Amino acid sequence: MGLLSQGSPLSWEETQRHAEHVRGHGILQFLHIYRAVRERHKDVLKWGDEVEYMLVAFDHEHKKVRLSLTGEEVLHTLQEKGEKVNPNHPTLWRPEYGSYMIEGTPGQPYGGTMSEFNTVQDNMRKRRQEAASVLKENEALCTVTSFPRLGCPGFTLPECEPTPVEGGASKSLFFPDEGINKHPRFSTLTRNIRHRRGEKVVINVPIFKDKNTPSPFIETFPKDDGEAARAAKPDHIYMDAMGFGMGNCCLQVTFQACSISEARYLYDQLATICPIVMALSAAAPFYRGYVSDIDCRWGVISASVDDRTREERGLEPLKNNHYRISKSRYDSIDSYLSECGEKYNDIDLTIDKEIYERLVKEGIDHLLAQHIAHLFIRDPLTLFEEKIYLDDANESDHFENIQSTNWQTMRFKPPPPNSDIGWRVEFRPMEVQLTDFENSAYVVFVVLLTRVILSYKLDFLIPLSKVRVMLGIIGGCFSPRLECRPSLRVPAHPNDNQSSNESAYMAQTDLVPLSTSDVNMHTNHSPTPQQSSVLMTAARWMREFIANHPDYKQDSVITDEMNYSLIWKCNQIAQEQAECPELLGGGFNKMKYSGNKTSSF
Structure with missing residues (x-):
């Protein structure tokens, strides 16, 4: 969700004039925090998850499903009935980018006892039931990562028209501004990314070529002023707004470490x-x-917030900007932070040298100084008039302004000023799953993995460039899909000698046995038998569902009725009203649409 300041948002031109002020005072705020808590240690494990949800409305008569733009109303009702009545309410609700989205978290952080791991699924189920109880008839709360017809005509309720010419925040051909949350942060982010970039964002996703898909696949855009025609690639699905990325849902987990070094x-x-x-x-x-021919949202969301200018992207000589920047501000990490990771930092890191030198002079070590100096090559994207001049010793808005708009796979989070919160780490790459069971399983797995890493002092580090390559492949930037959930193997770079760490990493990509043994050790359970079956990813299951739908023409098109059938099935599975052994194991019942067709995707 990021920093949600209140106030009067400044235009991009006004924000840009204050950029150096924000960066300078952001560094000062970080230094105040670091000096105050750098020796802090012995904090206990506390952790929590964030689940993002979509609100959908079913039209059973016409077999349509649309995104319901009622997020603000639903959020207000949930907060009024929950945390505002009882500060210890078991759930918390927050806004998200889309006006059809809300975010749910546990009301209090979880601790480190094994009994608390057993409550995660129950808390997620409570969130789903709590939100569902305030929805209108035929509305539902869905944990779907990407709504299949997002950006198609009539995909919202009420139906809203995009405004590509008249102005607004995104000027999208497909995504109406009414789909953006009304909090000024979100529309300001959208507008300022476009203004800073000098044009609309460009998202090109390769289309899946089925038997009847046109080849080449080329779209025309009736309301285009020429920008889309220049940006859209043949054989790709073109999108032009932040909402196509930030309007997707994800699953994240944050945990507190005992110290900064941990x-x-x-x-x-x-x-x-x-x-x-x-x-x-x-x-x-x-x-x-x-x-599409990708399975993950990462490449899409990365492109959706890419505010780099043509100069920063290397398309024009540097004149008005300071740096060539290799990628979007939503991407993989660019440097390891621990001493054991230093030798694997093989990515050329663009940093603000003045900030780096200032941090080193103030006693910050090289690795942490370059991490912060790299984050701070970015401009602030939003600034509120009331938040320009702050007490740097007791506030951190300027630091968080930059920190929270560097959306990377991992986030290193210093404690807020004057709080009892410790040093934290946020794990950010997960796609949200259909069921509370799956989401809780992923969350618990990640937290247990941190315990295993610490208990066994594991070292999975490999050259960071290889992690970046893997993320580019898997994240949809843009290449072959993973169709099931086996352990993965990391290919070595051609002509590279494999380090002992890489060999160990490749042999241990399934960490599940370690986590299982750790759980058994703490709970006195007998060893858990290893499952021999392989389950589909949610992406693969969705592809099979569409491929077997009677209306699918093998042309890569998802109609309203197909979308309705898919989201309705997803809702039934999430509500535990339908089994899905392909995703969850269990029985051998077939999907509703399981005719004689075979899926080529």
């Missing part, structure tokens, strides 16, 4: 796991009413 160690070790867990949780194969 947080840095876990940040590094989990960074190597990010591509694997992203692949296992793959759940986003459809975009703008088409079947």
Whole structure:
């Protein structure tokens, strides 16, 4: 969700004039925090998850499902009935980018006892039931990563028209501004990313070529002023707004480390796991009413917030900007933070040298100084008039302004000023799953993995460039799909000698046995038998469902009725009203649409 300041948002031109002020005072705020808590240690494990939800409305008569733009109303009702009545309410609700989205978290952080791991699924189920209880008839709360017909005509309720010419925040051909949450942060982010970039964002996702898919696949855009025609690639699904990325849903988990050094160690070790867990949780194969040739949202969301200018992207000589920047501000991490990771930092890191030198002069070590100096090559994207001049010793808004708009696979989180919160690490690559069971399983797995890493002092580090390559492959930037959930193997770079760490990493990509033994050790359970079956990813299951739908023409098109059938089935599975052994194991019942067709995707 990021920093949600209140106030009067400044225009991009005004924000840009204050950029150096924000960066300078952001660094000062970080230094105040670091000096105050750098020696802090012995914090206990506390952790929590964030689940993002979509609100959908079913039209059973016409067999349509649309995104319900009632997020603000639903959020207000949930907060009024929950945390505002009882500060210890078991759930908390927050806004998200889309006006059809809300975010749910546990009301209090979980602790480190094994008994608390057993409550995660129950808390997620409570959230789903709590939100469902305030919805209108035929509305539902869905944990679907990407709504298949997002951006198609009439995909919202009420139906809203995009405004590509008249202005507004996104100027999208497909995504109406009414789909953006009304909190000024979100529309300001959207507008300022476009203004800073100098044009609309460009998202091109390869289309899946089925038997009857036009080849080449080329779209025309009736309301285009020429920008879309220049940006859209043949054989790709074109999208042009932040909402196509930030309007998707994900699953995240944050945990508190006992000290800054432990947080840095876990940040590094989990960074190597990010591509694997992203692949296992793959759940986003459809975009703008088409079947794509990717399974994860990561490449889409990365492009959706890419505010780099043409100069920064290397398309024009540097004149008005300071740096060539290799990628979007939503991407993989660029440097390890622990001493054991230093030798694997093989990515050229663009940093603000003045900030780096200032941090080193103030006693910050090289690795942490370059991490912060790299984050701070970015401009602030939003600024509120009331938040320009702050007490740097007691506030951190300027630091968080930059920190929270560097959306990377991992986030290293210093404690807030004057709080009892410790050093934290956020694990960010997971796609949200259909069921509370799956979401809780992923969350618990990641937290247990941190315990295993610490208990066994594991070292998964490999050259960071290879982690980046894996993320690019798996994250949809853009290449072959993972269709099931086996352990993955990491290919070595051609002509590279494999380090002992890489060999160990490749042999241990399934960490499940370690986590299982750790659980058994703590609970006195007998060893859990290893499952021999292989389950589909959510993305693969969705592809099979569409392929077997009677209306599918093998042309890569997802119609309203097909979308309705899919989301209705997803809702039934989430509500535990239908079994799905392909995803969850169990019985051998077939999907509703399981005719004689075979899926080529």
